[in-house]
Amino acid sequence: MTDFGFTLSRSSTLDLQKVDEGRFEQLCRLEKGAAVCIGCGSCSATCPAGSLSGMSVRKILLAVRRGQDIHRMLQCCMLCGKCTMVCPRGINTRHLILSICSIYD
Amino acid sequence: MNGNIVIIGGGIAGMEAAKALLALGHTPILVEASRTLGGHVASWHKLFPDMSSAKNLTARLQSEISGANIFTDTRVISLNRLVDGYSLKLSNGIVINASALLFATGFNLFDAAKKEEYGYGVYDRVITNSDLEAWFSGKEDRRVPKVPESIGFVHCVGSRDLKACNGQCSKVCCATAIKQAIEMKERFPYAKVYCFYMDLRLFGKKYEDFYVNAQRDYGIQFIRGRVSEVGETFDGRLQLKAEDTLSGKPLKVCLDLLVLMSGIVRNRSIEELSDMAGLETDSDGFLRSADNEYAVIESNRPGIYYAGACTGPKTVPETVAEARSAALAIHSYLESL
Amino acid sequence: MIYEGKQRIWSEYQKDIPDDSWYYVRSCIRQNFFPASERMFTEITRNVLGKDIYETPHHTTCGGIAYHCDTIPQETAMTIVARQFALMTEAGYENYCPSCITSFGNYAEILETWREFPELEAKIRDNLWKACRREFEKPRYLAHSSDLIYHWRNEIAAKAIYKLVNAATGEPLRIVEHIGCHYAKMFPSKAVGGAEYPYVLAGMIESWGGQVVDYPERRHCCGYGFRQYHVKANRSYSLSNTHKKFESMEPFHPDAIITNCPGCPYFLDRWQYVIAEQTGKTYGENGFGIPVLTYEELAGLVLGYDPWDLGLQLHQVAVEPLLDKMGVEYDPAAKYLGLNREDILRPELPSSLKCF
Numbered sequence: 001m002t003d004f005g006f007t008l009s010r011s012s013t014l015d016l017q018k019v020d021e022g023r024f025e026q027l028c029r030l031e032k033g034a035a036v037c038i039g040c041g042s043c044s045a046t047c048p049a050g051s052l053s054g055m056s057v058r059k060i061l062l063a064v065r066r067g068q069d070i071h072r073m074l075q076c077c078m079l080c081g082k083c084t085m086v087c088p089r090g091i092n093t094r095h096l097i098l099s100i101c102s103i104y105d
Numbered sequence: 106m107n108g109n110i111v112i113i114g115g116g117i118a119g120m121e122a123a124k125a126l127l128a129l130g131h132t133p134i135l136v137e138a139s140r141t142l143g144g145h146v147a148s149w150h151k152l153f154p155d156m157s158s159a160k161n162l163t164a165r166l167q168s169e170i171s172g173a174n175i176f177t178d179t180r181v182i183s184l185n186r187l188v189d190g191y192s193l194k195l196s197n198g199i200v201i202n203a204s205a206l207l208f209a210t211g212f213n214l215f216d217a218a219k220k221e222e223y224g225y226g227v228y229d230r231v232i233t234n235s236d237l238e239a240w241f242s243g244k245e246d247r248r249v250p251k252v253p254e255s256i257g258f259v260h261c262v263g264s265r266d267l268k269a270c271n272g273q274c275s276k277v278c279c280a281t282a283i284k285q286a287i288e289m290k291e292r293f294p295y296a297k298v299y300c301f302y303m304d305l306r307l308f309g310k311k312y313e314d315f316y317v318n319a320q321r322d323y324g325i326q327f328i329r330g331r332v333s334e335v336g337e338t339f340d341g342r343l344q345l346k347a348e349d350t351l352s353g354k355p356l357k358v359c360l361d362l363l364v365l366m367s368g369i370v371r372n373r374s375i376e377e378l379s380d381m382a383g384l385e386t387d388s389d390g391f392l393r394s395a396d397n398e399y400a401v402i403e404s405n406r407p408g409i410y411y412a413g414a415c416t417g418p419k420t421v422p423e424t425v426a427e428a429r430s431a432a433l434a435i436h437s438y439l440e441s442l
Numbered sequence: 443m444i445y446e447g448k449q450r451i452w453s454e455y456q457k458d459i460p461d462d463s464w465y466y467v468r469s470c471i472r473q474n475f476f477p478a479s480e481r482m483f484t485e486i487t488r489n490v491l492g493k494d495i496y497e498t499p500h501h502t503t504c505g506g507i508a509y510h511c512d513t514i515p516q517e518t519a520m521t522i523v524a525r526q527f528a529l530m531t532e533a534g535y536e537n538y539c540p541s542c543i544t545s546f547g548n549y550a551e552i553l554e555t556w557r558e559f560p561e562l563e564a565k566i567r568d569n570l571w572k573a574c575r576r577e578f579e580k581p582r583y584l585a586h587s588s589d590l591i592y593h594w595r596n597e598i599a600a601k602a603i604y605k606l607v608n609a610a611t612g613e614p615l616r617i618v619e620h621i622g623c624h625y626a627k628m629f630p631s632k633a634v635g636g637a638e639y640p641y642v643l644a645g646m647i648e649s650w651g652g653q654v655v656d657y658p659e660r661r662h663c664c665g666y667g668f669r670q671y672h673v674k675a676n677r678s679y680s681l682s683n684t685h686k687k688f689e690s691m692e693p694f695h696p697d698a699i700i701t702n703c704p705g706c707p708y709f710l711d712r713w714q715y716v717i718a719e720q721t722g723k724t725y726g727e728n729g730f731g732i733p734v735l736t737y738e739e740l741a742g743l744v745l746g747y748d749p750w751d752l753g754l755q756l757h758q759v760a761v762e763p764l765l766d767k768m769g770v771e772y773d774p775a776a777k778y779l780g781l782n783r784e785d786i787l788r789p790e791l792p793s794s795l796k797c798f
Binding site for chain 3: 007
């Protein structure tokens, strides 16, 4: 391979067709509320770990939905329950988080 | 003056007003430009949020106004202001002097071909909300594949879009998209269905329930991002580009069918008529109400009233309520003469 | 694809193109990239079609490339453009024809800016007078040189020796048309066919017997983007854009690509070599690339000019597969003989992309 000093960049485009939705579907079977998230961000705004660790229930759920890896984003969750209190769509975020853990385990 | 009432437009607004005026003892004259009554609703399949039949509604209304004088396939070709009323000449040669007029002239659907980047009329598998309703009603459409595996809905086509010279929200398309997405999912349970939106405006009674059903029970995916362009792939499918604004990434997807939610725009064919009547136009291009809070059905001219989408996008219940309200206002106006 | 739908859009985006008397200005870079293209334009328009095309050696860059690279302010670009217009006025012409797409966009943008801000035009007139004591009239008509070839496409077709048809099968050749971004995206109404489905090159392809390939990334930029290429650190972006286009057009098996911009044919041509070197992938048949031509080169080919007089040996991607399909007669041995028939030396061959 010739070295030109530059090479093809990886596209950041999300190809919806290629998204592996298996885990998200699995999650919806465990916790129906996963499907009704509107991405309002109140869960992340209220999360005590959010500002210190990057923990965001909204981002984690979106990552599952888009078939992406969630690394160790959930490890800072203390299951304090505040996100469940504020969710306008009534999602049981505690159960949602535990369900995500069980899928990615 | 003679107490004649002319209703211009035989959609649900005009028909409902005729029905109410008949009940109040008047015999309104209803003038409809097309061959049949019912307007846009007559060509719709089901109505949200209860999924009732649109045809049943228009057919029932039609049967209830047989006592009115109805002229279909007829246009008002001239309108003169008299001291105590209006003189109208119809395209069939008849001249009517009337004490009161009701503009129930409705709207036009935005011509989706104007959004060239979406390829309506250019790509084989792009249709509009209106085309899909016709297909639901049984009309054949070769653009709809036998078993689509992926279907996209584009919200706000020609609405809230200054590039389309149409700044206002068309109000009904968000709920219509959800309704149509659910109907497609019922027909094709294995299809992936995506709704691409800028904002979801689900303001009406039970619309929010509709939205939650679509997400939870039908697995319809709502993606906040305005579609930027559509292209046709080698196998005749569509490639669509948007941004997944929640993740901040550009997005593309291949679709078997794309449905454009054409918005509501003012009815341009009545411009001459409203000018002759001396009616004013509001900043959004629709007819201007006496005021937009308390007197939506009243115009700036004595004896002329409005009902329905001639003053802006309206839902069916709003239109029906305005039609009844306008009928009462006309009744009171005639009593006061 | 619904052809009538495109025709309806094309009918809405037509522009007035006077049939004669044009003041022609060259591009800064095209004579280096594709040396015969502008020469071919004057040859075809003057000698084949008998048109009055005027040129002066006194003209300069339009300033567009520097403007788009953020190295000069717009007022400077405007004053340069004002001088160009003064040269046109002094020569007695009122129809202005740039060879470069970015120039075309630059002129269109400046004329539009002056229309909206007449005080700015007055200031530029003053600048020009102070700088070089010149005065100018604005052009009555502005057309890109591809607009002119489009305008005369049927006259060229009538004189054509070859068609864009596979001589062996009789099938029309599949041609990708690539439009420079600055042609239509800024002012769709100033482009033949508009911005979404430009007709300027498609019209030539159709007129000369070919079939237009419409692929999903047709509207996408070639990747040149001035700063994206000129700054080496950004060059991956440039390459990746081109790669995206090739991946998208690949299933359509195009026989050739034609373009109307100085940069696009260069990058669509040269990056095929870089992609092949880096990934081993080639997009034409049998390990070749997809030949990329300027519209003047293509016009020259159909009119029967010798491919080597058209400078096609200076392309990275071998053009011979296209010549063979069209049935063009050429002497392979003469490929690297210059105009004076002396050997101009052979380039080193790439490791992946097949070339002659």
